[in-house]
């Protein structure tokens with residue numbers, strides 16, 4: 271363990287003590303440093319993980335910080351058959367003042383509760399979610415890469431583990447947090463993406479699971495993503511599932527359109543939370559931060575046709591996507607059966623201003639006026 275065990279929390283919540291079993295064979299420092307020099311995204315994992323179990327008769331119990339290792343699962347475990355699974359994604363940073371912190375973990379904890387409800391899973395108390403993330407970051411703080419836009423990506427998730435093939439909510443679950451050192455998601459540089467508007471497939475429909483962060487949504491998205499790749503595009507753009515007209519999201523990121531050529535009178539517009547959109551924390555943070563930067567922000571639906579027409583008329587000057595993993599990514603071209611169009615060819619000024627602002631708050635070079643930073647140690 272790279273930090274004194276004493277600084278780890280002794281419990282995740284009242285009545286949920288944390289047992290600590292340090293990894294007896296952590297990666298050698300030289301190996302870790304080599305990984306941290308070029309971590310990529312989501313390929314390398316730290317020395318520890320946190321696990322908490324839930325059962326119908328005991329509730330949440332057995333919270334343990336232990337060595338990162340494979341699970342042993344019964345082949346009949348419900349998650350393997352009916353995909354009762356939810357997850358989150360957030361980042362911890364080594365900040366310029368030497369402290370370590372995460373960004374709005376309470377918001378992830380709340381969304382985890384909402385996702386759990388939708389998938390008929392037990393609700394993990396938000397304080398336990400945040401404490402589990404904190405414990406892992408403290409235990410593996412030597413794994414937080416420093417410099418540039420690097421961070422430690424945290425992946426909390428919950429799976430249904432009861433061995434039972436009947437179709438009903440499982441009576442046993444495992445909550446787990448793992449951590450992965452991360453460079454930028456798309457390679458760390460501000461690279462624009464091309465998108466393919468999917469007219470054959472939809473991600474979500476009102477009343478479905480589009481608002482929940484569940485693995486099943488991603489399983490259903492892979493074919494459309496592969497089709498986008500076949501069309502030579504980086505990402506898929508989802509249209510609404512009812513009229514197949516209104517732009518909803520890009521892959522696993524929310525979208526913003528920048529209206530107005532005059533930098534003193536710009537407005538950023540993002541699709542409203544229709545019931546099938548994932549309510550991104552980055553999306554919400556940008557809406558809240560826009561005001562600080564003198565940028566108007568609004569939430570309203572916008573059709574693919576309107577996006578194309580407003581780009582053509584010059585009303586829309588920039589388009590970008592946002593999410594925890596890749597922060598803010600400009601969109602350059604959109605391909606669609608109804609006609610391709612060019613959105614931009616370099617990162618726009620509003621896109622870059624918002625991106626630098628958000629990264630500055632996260633890494634500690636810009637004041638955290640909204641109290642989004644959660645200091646861990």
Ligand SMILES: *Cc1c(COP(=O)(O)O)cnc(C)c1O
Pocket residue numbers: 359483519521522523524548549550551552553592593594595
């Ligand atoms: C996680 C996710 C987002 C982005 O949410 P953030 O909280 O900003 O990371 C957007 N769309 C989908 C489908 C997602 O799963």
